[in-house]
Amino acid sequence: MEPEILTTQQTHAPVKTIVETRAVTRDYPSGGGIVHALRGIDLRVLPGEFVALRGRSGSGKTTLLNILIGLDNPTSGEVFVLDQKLSSMSETERARLRRESVGMMFQNAHLFPSLTAQENVEIPLRLARVPSRKRTEMAQQALAHVGLGKRAHHRGMELSGGEQQRVALARALVHKPRFIIADEPTGNLDSLTGRDIIHLLRSIAHEEHIGMLIATHDAVLYKAADRVLNINDGQITEEVK
């Protein structure tokens, strides 16, 4: 049977926006008071846009990213992912949307060190019960896409930091997501390797019409981004480039 991941409308139907928020707030109760972590966020990422999110520690980045992928709920306001209103979806539907349409990257590649690059990339496909032959083919394609076709059988622990982050990118891309969210993907890399990853992310966003939102402190990434959003004390302003 064809796996669900390859057959849904959700994965392939054209969409107007990858992610959109309307007047999103998030309050946390804290020490008898309330922290207003997000204070009326309106943002939009379109297909193929490579957008940087810049903000100091405590500005609300993690809170926002979690809300955008439906791992947390806003206190008020609405979030739409691929034109679908998250608040109208069940937990199961949100989990499916994440599994099928969202790819994630972090500061650390989080590879299994004793598994090969290929095996690491196959993990999301295993979770989606993609049959073995198809899994191998999709993982090989994703690794080739990030320039690591020849490293497929190297174990995580045998790869450099930049190669590990490329494997993490291949793993984020392997199920052909529409939306990639990344939190400091170049934070642990030297500047040259970081630059490579940034240009790779950017060209993939543009070529494959994937919307990318990258939380970062990396000035090279601000330069490469189509747009830079500044988040400060739970509010967003767009930088004029």
Ligand SMILES: Nc1ncnc2c1ncn2[C@@H]1O[C@H](COP(=O)(O)OP(=O)(O)OP(=O)(O)O)[C@@H](O)[C@H]1O
């Ligand atoms: N579970 C929570 N309970 C109470 N306050 C919280 C909670 N999570 C976050 N906050 C507060 O909300 C604000 C935003 O936090 P958030 O983690 O989103 O910031 P950030 O920009 O991701 O910071 P960093 O870059 O350090 O990860 C901060 O003032 C933080 O202390």
